[in-house]
Amino acid sequence: MRPDLAALVRHLLPAPDPAQRPELQLLYRMLLDYPERGGKGIRSELLLLSAQAYGVQPGSAAWNRALWLAVTLELFQNWVLIHDDIADDSEERRGQPALHRTYGVPLALNAGDALHAYMWEALLNADLPAAYPEILNMIHRTAEGQHLDLAWMEHREWNLTPADYLEMVQLKTAYYTVVVPLRLGALAGGYAPPSEFGAAGTALGAAFQIRDDVLNLIGDAQLYGKEIGGDLLEGKRTLILLRWLEDAPADQRAIFLAQMNLPRSEKNTAAMTDLLGWLKESGAVAYAQQVADEHAGRGLALLTRALEGAPEQQAGAQILALVSGLARREA
Template sequence: MSIQMYFDRYLPPLEAEMRLVLQTDDERHAGLYGMLRYHLGWVDQSFQPTSTWTGKRIRPVLCLLSCEACQMDWEQALPAASALELMHNFTLIHDDIQDNDETRRGRSTVWRLWGRPQGINAGDTLFALSQLALSRLIDRGVPSTTVISASRLFNQTCVLITGGQYLDIGFESREGVMVDEYLAMIERKTAALVACSCEMGALIAEASIKRRESLRAFGRHLGLAFQIRDDILGIWGNSEVTGKPVGSDIVRRKKSLPILHGLARDEQLRHLLAQATLTPADVDRATELLQACGSRAYAEELEKAHHDEALAALEVADVHGAAAQGLYDLAQKLLNRAQ
């Protein structure tokens, strides 16, 4: 079965599970839930149903694939997959506020439409709903001890993510951030949730500790490779595919992996990025300098190294069958993605 066939198989019941969690009978809260549905891509800003891109849904698919690869009915893990996606989206709502981002997925962000206070509240609500989504594992017949373990894993991961965000916010006002510091940050902010998604599927399948740890390692390295690929695309991606301007991370002076690598090696780049404003010519020049000092090659090599580590961990997990092949195929797809 191709990886796209798994997405086609998993996503409709996943969306249905998420919609169940986001139901409310209280008309006084209709606007709040409308904001959440808007962020998830289900409605427009007038809360009318719409068809728009809802995001990659990588994390819940990894959870369901991992569960099935461990020889358990993947539908058992749907509440957890839903919870993981809702938690991810809670972090995005808050990220947009903290980063002053006015657009996401080609649309205005929640805070931009309804203000920062309502945006914060919407994110808080989505986090609470993610907990309720996870508790629905009981309704699927998952043993209560497993549900408690899943809740512990879920919340430990949330603490890691918010810790990573704390580091990332701190980097914004700091000079001389090192590559190693950046990698430690993305391991928490990005890779932790991917690792959790893979381990969660194995946990619900009541897999062995060794298999759980191996699938967690698979997810950790996959998450690191995923973020590094994002960093590469933020400078060298095709704007028609990514939906972002060429060199967008340079314009924002984002402390991404290639930029930190380049700043540590090129005085001209440091001087250029210290300017108050950057012209299109400045962005082009910065891109050339990053290429010349080996920052792109460094990032691509590190991405490949983490991708290879992910595949090695998947082999140690010793999972078999079509879903195991799906995990491998998804890892390959993420390595070669252009968006």
Template sequence: MSQLKEEIFRVIDEALPVPEAAPRPELAEYARILREYPERGGKMLRGQLVVLTARAYGDDSASLPVAAALELFQNWVLIHDDIEDDSEERRGQPALHRIYPPALALNAGDALHATMWRLLVEAGGRRKIMAEFAQLVETTASGQHLDLSWVLEGRFDLTPADYFEMVERKAGYYTGVAPLRLGALAAGKMPHTSFATAGLELGVAFQIIDDVLNLEGVREVYGKEIAGDLWEGKRTLILIDYLSQAPAAERARAEEILRQPREQKSVEDVAWLHQRILASGAVARARQLAEEKAAAALAELEEALSTLPDRQAAAETLALLHKLVDRQK
């Protein structure tokens, strides 16, 4: 674990309850549930981006609590997301609601959400930082609503433009925009305008690559169930592309499979759909588009970061942004 990652985790660790200090067994279990996802590690790239961006602006003294709060945001959102999608795995282990009753997992997500705000308040509660976090939560929730509603309503009339709008809200903002803006705000500076434009494009590229890895990645490296998006019926760019070009009979069978709840899908049907999508070229086309978006966004962000006072920290920030999208199987 890098030193910066260790520092962010230390702030998180100190903010969470300790099982050994709990006054009763139920609350010891509560503490263990809250710690489950944070202690699984994760890359903490978003949190590190907050600190490095603040450092690039010349002042990272207030950035660690903000970085830790952003990582807690990631953790409680993932808990809720896993419950809503009925996911199997997270970070290479069973999803929280697969280990504990879903009601307890949901409650743990709520508790981490509250801890996120407490960290920000205890760090001084700067108005602009608090407003950015509110924007972050609201934007992500609206994207999640689109994602969930399309599955619940059985929508198959979606276009790439629909997907991009959903992903910009659900994942693009909190991955590519918020860490950079929060780093600038933590340093007491106004964020560069490219953080909102190029950062959003980079966040979209990140999610497209995640969708690609969900279908062609290696489970031990990816950290989640391969083809989980098909089990959950996710309307990804890849699926939209595949359905738009599939022969009528094949598309009808694919839609029939995707309409079924997870527990009613068969392994054979999902395997058939998985192979048909891979054979269609939709995955390769999505990866190429993601790489093009990432390259353009990184070039714009490199130019923006080059204007900041701490050149070394700016270079480290850019390197970490590259790491966001330079993901392999």
């Protein structure tokens, strides 16, 4: 996250006050926890670059609006991550224990709810009414994608196809990662967002999520920031797993389904190690990387065309470089 954004987040979120009772001091420490862990700040950076591409100059009133919109996205991501970690019973977030692992589910859930409220305060500070339906659409689509993801896990549903996966990630990841940041940046500059932002963003968002799934299996734990193999332990429906299941030997498939029917705490370590090895040895990872490349290529072509009308082409080139790196990232 940019230093100016981090400063706005600290300005917006109350600091723990020694005069308060200890429980409330804890609440405000928890609100700052995920934002201060850092992260790449991808979504806010994309929004600010989009604003610059559409003529917003740093230091202007429009730039101040864009900064508050960027804070809105950062707080959205952080409260969603707190809730997502609870739903998935994740161990880590950004290289540290997930919030509910340190403080328990009830307190972490409440902290996520509180950050959600501060997200709306940041949006009000942006004072750009045209942004309100964009944020609402982002929340609706993300909730739909999250529901698909969680419903498949809750109902132990594995009769799924790669197309099902792509629908889920385009809802859960693409809107808040690419589509809405691009659109908000154009709005901050007083422009109607190009219609191509939708198709470009959903393709690039899918590529980004597929890469994330691949890194969860074969990435460097220090660079990745989350536990390697966590998606498998949590039973996440990924493109890799769904492709592997299509051709998995009957005995491996049986072991896999038996383990997936167990809660994370009861999964057999040796069996999960075997499963991770089978996935790595199969062609499923290469298949997923190929699909990611296809989506990245299509998304970049659409986005290049969409940005041709942007008044500041240097910022447009930076956007293309940023999203290309995301869609093809190795860490």
